[in-house]
Ligand code: HT7
């Protein structure tokens with residue numbers, strides 16, 4: 099397969115000002131006619147027009163209304179040589195949406211037809227220059243059977259509709275905004291719609307519609323509220339108003355990712371739209387808020403200002419994740435939101451950055467762009483944007499956003515333009531900062547401090563690991579915590595903290611008039627996506643955990659302390675010894691259990707130990723069984739030491755009234771679940787009975803599913819009973835069935851693989867449906883102890899599934915193949931099994947470019 103390089107970018111040779119598309123839906127095919135107003139790009143000297151196409155049956159080509167055969171058909175190209183400077187190109191193709199199992203382009207799902215064009219799906223609908231820097235105005239007309247497909251939707255405004263012979267109808271839409279073809283969307287389906295409206299600050303009335311499978315209107319209220327909150331937030335925070343008369347969200351059960359920001363016609367995975375207290379958890383409600391906001395925010399960051407090429411993907415994704423994170427922090431709980439972000443980064447992005455798929459936030463090359471919708475592009479990209487805000491300050495960041503839109507509205511630009519707007523608006527030189535976009539890997543920052551009591555001076559030394567592009571500009575937010583737990587004021591501090599700019603390989607920072615030896619609180623609020631190394635004593639960590647005024651660093655101190663102890667215990671267990679746990683932890687945990695309702699969510703985070711995948715990154719060679727045993731041993735130790743306290747806290751946090759997904763009551767539920775989890779580590783009949791009781795009597799999915807998840811970690815009768823009952827109750831709710839599959843695949847039980855294998859043959863599972871694949875197979879691939887089984891059975895199982903899935907949906911298969919990323923971290927025997935499994939995939943006949951790229955990099 100061909101590698102595409104950023105360095106090879108050239109502007110488009112032809113521009114397409116308008117696109118008129120007509121789609122005629124027939125029972126087993128669709129005929130697509132496209133009329134393109136093409137003109138030569140005066141800035142580029144090129145003779146031929148090269149159009150992209152994939153799986154299109156070409157019926158005709160015309161130039162200025164005259165049918166022509168003067169074209170060359172390549173494997174995936176249509177080349178027209180000697181064309182006029184300005185002309186109208188018309189093509190007619192036949193496509194087969196019912197056979198499109200890749201879910202890219204136009205495809206069939208239950209209730210009708212849907213599109214997914216990002217990144218390169220439009221070429222599966224019509225011949226086109228499928229690249230984001232070709233922006234056009236679209237008009238779309240759809241024809242279909244009226245009874246079967248009553249909703250005919252596309253981007254922009256409805257302009258006309260009518261009926262045709264034989265029970266058919268048509269509708270035309272016009273999008274006033276020029277857009278790249280990846281934002282094109284069409285829906286022809288039988289759907290119910292929840293309507294509402296939103297009045298912008300300047301008085302524009304926007305008609306809102308959420309379209310869902312018939313009978314599910316009662317599951318749309320939360321998404322509608324989230325949409326209106328997002329619209330309001332973007333006006334308040336960035337002065338950005340909706341530029342549309344119609345904003346529609348359509349939910350579909352077959353979708354490769356979370357959602358898609360098509361202009362005015364977002365298409366969403368049902369998982370991020372449908373919610374009702376009895377079928378959705380607190381996390382589902384919160385995720386819906388975030389994803390609805392994310393897609394809405396793209397309307398400016400991505401749609402109005404788009405990417406010049408796919409190497410700039412983080413321009414829209416990193417910035418939009420940053421915006422949805424800030425929205426989430428404002429409407430939920432800022433402290434807990436930041437902790438979730440960092441947990442996610444450490445569990446997903448740090449391993450990616452240390453593995454075979456490591457790439458810069460702006461990659462230099464790719465084989466298959468769909469493989470680069472990664473944690474690095476999205477989450478590290480968001481951290482990079484956040485660092486700019488930390489370095490230049492919130493007010494300057496807002497000016498930078500204003501300048502970015504002032505300069506580039508309606509354009510397709512690069513990450514350089516974004517950073518230039520920030521630099522110009524703030525007066526900061528961000529030249530060195532650009533290296534964050536250019537080099538992969540997680541930087542390490544080594545910190546050490548020396549206190550001089552005579553001079554009352556504290557000197558902090560910060561040193562960064564060398565990157566391939568040279569030193570980075572790293573914002574390190576710092577405070578000094580005194581022995582009494584209070585932060586010490588120092589010169590230049592605001593609220594007793596400051597942002598240090600680490601720009602050299604090693605730098606010293608001096609703090610004067612420090613009367614007592616301080617404990618430094620470093621990298622507050624996780625001010626940069628780095629690994630911070632500082633030789634904290636256990637006592638110092640306990641002090642920070644108790645007193646740090648930065649909530650993130652309080653949590654961080656607890657994670658460091660617990661992580662250190664678990665890793666020591668892992669080593670002991672590997673050597674055949676029993677782990678020993680210090681009593682100090684008991685008092686800390688006990689203190690957290692006495693929290694108020696307002697701080698319950700935060701306490702739940704402190705009491706949740708770092709995950710196995712995150713801890714594994716700190717080991718040279720991972721023994722997953724020992725790591726798993728060590729982590730569980732600590733949980734059991736704490737549970738036994740504090741049984742009464744956990745029980746009292748569990749009882750104190752019993753539901754107060756009817757369920758509501760607000761942050762405070764969600765925090766109570768989160769802490770109560772943590773308590774139940776610890777209590778069930780003691781593994782007595784009475785705690786399993788308590789879990790079963792919660793499972794049976796909960797009036798909401800959060801509590802019901804939490805109890806199920808705790809029980810599913812064991813193989814007790816109660817566990818079997820709850821799993822069977824859960825499926826009996828919910829087998830007709832696909833999103834709840836996903837939870838049932840996921841909770842079994844994530845179980846630490848020894849028989850998990852056998853159960854997952856059996857579930858692949860269960861009527862509830864469908865290899866064609868991405869949500870089912872993610873719920874069962876990807877959850878198993880993320881089950882650290884079971885996927886990395888010593889006998890290689892986990893690897894062989896997943897490899898076979900990847901091969902089977904690749905023939906159906908290469909995008910999803912390649913996401914699944916990412917579970918193998920860290921295979922080289924394990925012992926020689928496991929590595930041999932993993933290598934054999936990867937080779938098996940690599941040699942599979944007809945393997946897609948998508949999976950091949952992932953597997954070749956893993957083996958490379
Ligand atoms: N921008 C959207 C990306 C997306 C996507 C990419 C590849 C294949 C399928 C896809 N579905 C959606 C999602 C987002 O980040 O908002």
Ligand code: ZN
Pocket residue numbers: 392396414415418
């Ligand atoms: Zn996005």
